[in-house]
Amino acid sequence: MRHEVRFSGFGGQGIILAAVILGRAAVMYDNKYAVQTQVYGPEARGGASMSAVIIDDEPILYPKVATPDIYVIMSQEGFEKYGAAACGEAEMLLDNTLVHSRPACRYIEIPATREARETLGRDIVANIIMLGALVAATGVVSRTSIEKAILDSVPKGTESLNIKAMKRGFELAEVESNR
Amino acid sequence: MTRTEFMQGNTACAEGALAAGCRFFGGYPITPSTEIAEHMALRLSKTGGVFIQMEDEIAGIAAVIGASWTGTKAMTATSGPGFSLMMENIGYAIMTETPCVIVNIQRGGPSTGQPTMSAQGDMLQCRFGSHGDYSVIALCPASVQEMFDLTVDAFNLAERFRVPVFLMADEIIGHMRERLIIPDSVVSEQRIPLEPGTLPFKAGEDLVPGFPTFGKGYGVHVTGLTHDERGYPCATSPKLHEDLVKRLVAKVEGARDSITSCDIINPEAETVFISYGAPSRTVQQVLHDHSGDGIGHLRLKMVWPFAESLLARFKNAQTFIVPEQNLGQISREIERHVDGEVISVPKLGGDLHTPDDLYKVLEDAR
Numbered sequence: 262m263r264h265e266v267r268f269s270g271f272g273g274q275g276i277i278l279a280a281v282i283l284g285r286a287a288v289m290y291d292n293k294y295a296v297q298t299q300v301y302g303p304e305a306r307g308g309a310s311m312s313a314v315i316i317d318d319e320p321i322l323y324p325k326v327a328t329p330d331i332y333v334i335m336s337q338e339g340f341e342k343y344g345a346a347a348c349g350e351a352e353m354l355l356d357n358t359l360v361h362s363r364p365a366c367r368y369i370e371i372p373a374t375r376e377a378r379e380t381l382g383r384d385i386v387a388n389i390i391m392l393g394a395l396v397a398a399t400g401v402v403s404r405t406s407i408e409k410a411i412l413d414s415v416p417k418g419t420e421s422l423n424i425k426a427m428k429r430g431f432e433l434a435e436v437e438s439n440r
Numbered sequence: 441m442t443r444t445e446f447m448q449g450n451t452a453c454a455e456g457a458l459a460a461g462c463r464f465f466g467g468y469p470i471t472p473s474t475e476i477a478e479h480m481a482l483r484l485s486k487t488g489g490v491f492i493q494m495e496d497e498i499a500g501i502a503a504v505i506g507a508s509w510t511g512t513k514a515m516t517a518t519s520g521p522g523f524s525l526m527m528e529n530i531g532y533a534i535m536t537e538t539p540c541v542i543v544n545i546q547r548g549g550p551s552t553g554q555p556t557m558s559a560q561g562d563m564l565q566c567r568f569g570s571h572g573d574y575s576v577i578a579l580c581p582a583s584v585q586e587m588f589d590l591t592v593d594a595f596n597l598a599e600r601f602r603v604p605v606f607l608m609a610d611e612i613i614g615h616m617r618e619r620l621i622i623p624d625s626v627v628s629e630q631r632i633p634l635e636p637g638t639l640p641f642k643a644g645e646d647l648v649p650g651f652p653t654f655g656k657g658y659g660v661h662v663t664g665l666t667h668d669e670r671g672y673p674c675a676t677s678p679k680l681h682e683d684l685v686k687r688l689v690a691k692v693e694g695a696r697d698s699i700t701s702c703d704i705i706n707p708e709a710e711t712v713f714i715s716y717g718a719p720s721r722t723v724q725q726v727l728h729d730h731s732g733d734g735i736g737h738l739r740l741k742m743v744w745p746f747a748e749s750l751l752a753r754f755k756n757a758q759t760f761i762v763p764e765q766n767l768g769q770i771s772r773e774i775e776r777h778v779d780g781e782v783i784s785v786p787k788l789g790g791d792l793h794t795p796d797d798l799y800k801v802l803e804d805a806r
Contacts, residue, residue, distance in 0.1 A: 281617060285446040288619045295446065297617040301472065301556035323725035324616055324718075325792055 263317040264401050265326040269343035270335030270356075272310045275388035279333070280312035282392060282410045283402065287316045289413075290406035296324045309342045316401055331399055333391050334360055335373065354394050354434070356387065369398055369437045376429055386426035389415075393430020398438060404431065447620040449587040449613045450475035450517075453543060454483065456591030457515050459626045462541070463489035464514035466503030468496050468522060471555040472611040473545035476517035497522035501529040501542065508538045509662065511631075511653035513595055517543035521552055523562055524569075530604055531570030532664045534688060537641075537649065539598040539631055541591070543607040545614040546765075548790055557790025558611035560717055560765040566606045567744050573685050575692035577699070578606040578744040580716035584618045590701075590741060596629040597699065601691055602648050608743065610765060612718035612792055634658065642669040647691035693745050700747035702740050704754075709736030711805060712757045713798075714774060716740040719763040722793045726802070729795065735802070743770060748777040759805050761785060763793045781805075 266283065270276040277299050284297040299312035313326040332353040334344040340360050347353050351366040358374035371394045377387040389411060396407045408427060415423045447455070454476050457465075465480040477493070484491045490507070494500045500516045507514040518526065523544050533540055548554030549561050562569075566578050577597050579590040587609060594605040634640055634650035640660045643649045652658035665673040666681045674680050705727060706712075713723040713735065720739045727737055736754055751757075751774065758780045762771040768784035775782045785801050787793050 281446075284617055288446040289444060294619060295617075297446075298612075298615065301611075301615065321618070322721055322728055323792075323795055324612065324618075324721050325794075327794070 263315065263319075263321075264331060264399075265329045266314045266316070266331040266333065266395070266401065267311065267326055267329040267343060268313070268333045268335075269309060269311045269339030270388075271338065272308065274310070274335050275385070276310040276335065276339075277312045278414065279388040279392050280314050282407070282414050283395070284314045284316070285413060286402040286406040286410035287314075290409050291402050293318055293402075294321050296321045298324065298326070309336065309338045311339070311343045331395070331401065332364070333395055335387065335391060337361055340364075352399065354391060354398060356391060369394070369434060371430070371433050371437065373430070373433075376433065377426065380429060381422065381426055383422060386423055389423050389426035390430040390433065393427035394434035395430070397431040397434035442624050443622050445620045445622060446617055447584060448475060448617045449581070449584045449609065449615060450545065451479050452584045452587040452620050453517070453591045453607065453609070453614070454479035455620075455622060456588035457541065457595065458483055458487060459588070459622070460513065460592040460595035461628050462513045462515050462595060463487065464504065464507035464512045465489070465516065466492045466494055466507065466514065467500035467516040467518060468494055470497075470519045470522045472547055472614055473517045473519045473543065475614075476543060476545070497525040498529065501526040501533070504540045505529060505533050505536070505538045508540045509654045511651075511656070513539070513541075513599070515541040515543065515595075517545065519545050519547045519555075520549040520559075520562060523565065527565075527569045531572060531574070533604040534570065534574045534576070535664045536662050537602040537688070538604065539602050539651075540604050541594045541598055541607065542604050543591070543609065546608065546610045548788070554790055556611070558718060558765055558792065559788070559790065560608075560610055560719075560769070563608060563743060563764075563766065563769045566608055573689060575689045576606060576744050577601065577603060577692060577742065578608045579701070579741060580608050580743050581613055581741070582717055582720040582739065583613065584616060584620050586741065587613060588620055588622065592626045592628075593701070596627065599629045599631045600648070601695070602631060602651065603692060606744075608717070610717045611790070639669040640671050641667060643687060643691070647687050647694065696745035696747045697749050699742065700745075700750065701742045702738060702747075702750055704750070705737040705739075706734060707736060707753050708756055709734050709754065710756050711759045711761065711802065712736035712738060712754050714738045714740070714760050714762045714770075715764075716743050716770065717765070719765060719787075719793050722795055722798055723763065725795045726798045746773050751777050759783060761798070761801055761805060763787065763798060765792075
């Protein structure tokens with residue numbers, strides 16, 4: 262089953278890191294195939310940042326995302342540029358602290374930036390909250406795999422903070438999904 | 441121990457270079473190749489190697505040539521504008537028979553063009569960009585795994601033939617991340633040393649002279665001027681010049697069928713895609729989705745020297761479809777060698793051909 266996941270937000274939120282962690286979880290710990298790509302333009306330095314991950318059980322041939330089935334959107338500009346066209350069977354996780362619009366497809370509101378700031382004391386882990394929520398909501402990789410990939414990727418000394426953020430993401434997605 | 445990584449193409453290239461025994465990087469960072477220099481800077485210092493960021497790409501390739509003459513495996517990495525600056529010294533490396541590896545992560549040109557967007561517009565520049573007659577070896581990876589594997593091959597070919605070898609990748613393959621399996625060890629060839637008492641530029645049957653490493657007892661003269669077998673300038677003898685240039689060409693072209701590297705799918709097909717680099721991934725998708733439809737694919741991992749014998753493997757081919765991220769640079773080379781129709785599918789601007797782009801060409805061609 263091929264999944265195409267598109268992440269967007271603003272430069273500095275760790276959009277690209279979130280995508281790399283997801284791809285790493287799929288390849289290294291779920292034994293799947295993944296390709297991660299990203300927009301490298303100057304607009305990504307502070308403007309709308311975008312990264313995409315394709316995950317498949319089979320080798321991935323065409324490496325570009327055509328029609329994402331999963332969106333993770335963390336800024337209003339990111340929504341407008343990379344999320345607004347989402348429709349049909351797609352599913353979107355959006356950070357409702359920063360995104361005011363709503364898509365035509367199914368969506369889950371995750372207050373990631375507010376939770377990161379108020380519950381965990383660090384804005385910077387909002388991306389990991391979104392990543393946890395993504396995994397809990399879609400099962401695109403397993404929870405143990407995403408945890409290992411996060412631990413591989415975050416700076417030493419921040420492991421417990423990031424794991425708390427991931428688990429908070431699991432909880433927020435579960436609460437939203439049960440509504 | 442063999443290990444699996446989730447790695448970027450550019451980083452995989454640097455890891456391949458290190459595995460092949462590269463211990464010198466000289467260059468100047470440029471998008472979209474910079475991650476290669478970054479990774480080499482981090483890793484070379486821990487492996488006893490040397491990393492130098494030079495003042496520009498001209499000095500970068502010059503430093504690589506100097507390092508190679510000390511017997512060290514050396515490389516540089518760049519993109520279009522830096523590649524243009526390197527052209528004169530690439531000719532010097534060819535004339536002086538200096539083994540080295542030059543990586544070009546191609547972006548949109550001409551000039552500074554599109555720094556962050558993919559292209560394959562330097563395929564003829566790498567073949568013909570320096571002045572005079574010569575031949576080169578150029579490899580084109582189509583996956584992160586091949587960024588590693590073909591970099592290893594590039595070093596081995598450079599050592600064996602005493603030539604600069606080009607890894608002509610593109611931004612898409614350089615920047616994507618995917619699975620990479622790093623083997624425990626790789627086959628690592630070493631240049632044949634000069635036999636004591638032999639003239640330093642006198643070649644035997646294989647047309648490749650032994651290498652007189654600086655600091656190993658040889659007082660050898662190295663010059664870009666036409667030189668005799670002693671290495672001394674002799675720039676006015678028509679015969680000596682002709683013999684030298686013909687040998688430099690023949691040592692590469694004579695080996696093309698034995699060193700060429702490709703994937704051949706459905707050699708009985710009447711309609712055949714020919715690709716290299718990132719567009720290969722779209723072709724692979726099209727063949728996967730149309731399996732059983734009798735479409736052929738020649739995927740070149742080595743574009744130069746151009747092994748025309750590969751084309752004859754497709755005995756029934758009537759139409760060759762050639763998607764490239766340029767205006768048809770290699771399609772013209774293919775036209776020279778086949779009787780059938782050659783359809784160039786150019787794409788500029790940085791986007792990869794989509795499967796739909798190629799389905800449409802396939803339908804129109806049938």
